[in-house]
Amino acid sequence: MIDATTEFRTCSDARYRNIGGEGIVVRQTAGEVLVLNEVGVRVLDLLATGSAVQRVIDALGADYDVDAATAERDVMAYAQELLEAGVIERLT
C-alpha cells in the first residue's frame, strides 16, 4: 500500500534518461524500455531522489494547474505503475 509517507528509489537494473523533455527507462535485466511523458519524468525525478509521495503531490500541484485531490490520485496511481513495472522500489 502506497501512502503519503512512502519513499522510493530506482531499482538497481533500471536506467533512466531525459531526452527532449521526455524520459526513457530501461529495465536492463528484462530488456524492457518505457517512455515517459513530461509529467512522468517529473514524478520519477522526484521519487528517484528520495522525495516522499506527499512531496511529489505538492510539487505537481505547484508545477501544474491541478487540484490537490487530482494530483494525489494521479501520483499514487503512477507510483504504483512504476512499482509494478520494476522501475522503482520501496525505501520505507
Place this chain on the structure above:
Amino acid sequence: MTFGASFIDEPDLFPARQSGEPWGAERVVIHFAGNDYVCDGLSATQAQRLREKFGKLCSAVTDGSRPSVEIRIFRVAAGDFVVDEREWDFDFDLDYAPTAIGVAGFHVMGRLDWTPRLQAALWTCEDSQLVERAIFENMLRIVVAYHMLEQGGVLLHSAALSADCGAHVFFGPSGAGKSTISRLGCAEGRSVLSDDMNALRVRDDVLVVEKLPFAGDFGPSPDTAEGFFPVRGLHRLEQGSAHEIRTLRPAAAVAALLECAPFVNRNPFRYDRLVDVLADLHVRVPVQVLTFARDGRYWEILESSTTR
C-alpha cells in the same frame, strides 16, 4: 541462475583472462565496415571454413590502415561444458563488468576485454563446427556491436535495402516484418544489404548504414555492393492493413532503437554511451514508424518522405 551455469560445467572456472592453448597457427583477417577483425589461433579446418563463409572479405594479413580487433581462438575440452539432452543451443549468457564482458554458450566461452583496446577471445571444443554451428559468427556479432559503439555507431537488428544513392533501414523485434519487407523490396528490384543485422554510424558527418556479413531468413545478398550507404530513412516496422508513416518523438525514437540494439542494450556500463549515440542518430535522420501491408507498395510512401 549463475552466469553460464546452463552451458559450463564449472562456471567458477570461466577464464579470468585471455590465455589458453590455440587450436593452431592459422590467421584469417575479415574486413568489413571499415574495420579488420583479426582471427588468430585457428586450426587449418577452422581457417578454411572461415574463408568459405566470409569469402572475399577474408585475407591473411592486415595492412594496418584500418582499426582492428583481435579475436583469439583457444581449445578447451568438451568435458568443460555441460552435457545434457541438448543437441545444440544457440542461446548464450552475457556477463557485464566495466571493462570486460563474459560470454557463455553451447560449447563456447568468450571474453571481450578493454585493455584499453578492445580484444576478444573464445574458447571452444569444436573444430569444424566453429563456423557451421555459428559459434564464431555469434561471437563476432557481439564484438562488432561493441566495436561499433566505440566508433559512435550501433549494430541494429534491422533490414536494410538499397535505394537511389543510399539505403532505407527497417528495424523492429523478431516478427516485425524485416524479412517480409526484404522479400517485397527484392521483388521490386531493390538490393538487400542484410535482413537481420546492419551497422549505423556517422562517416564524414553523414549517417550511413554499413553492410555486414550477417544475414537472417532472407540469406546473404552477394549481388549487393560492399561498403556503406547514406541512410535515406530509418523506419520502425509495424505490420498493418494499410500503409502509413509517422515520425516519432525523440524519446520514443531512442526507445525504439534501444530495443533493437542487441548485446549492448542490457549492459549497464554502456547505457549512457548507447543512448547518446541513438539520440544523435535520430537528430540526423528522424525515426519514423512505418506501417505496411504485404502488397509491396510501401516504397511509394518512403519515396515521398525520404531524407536526401
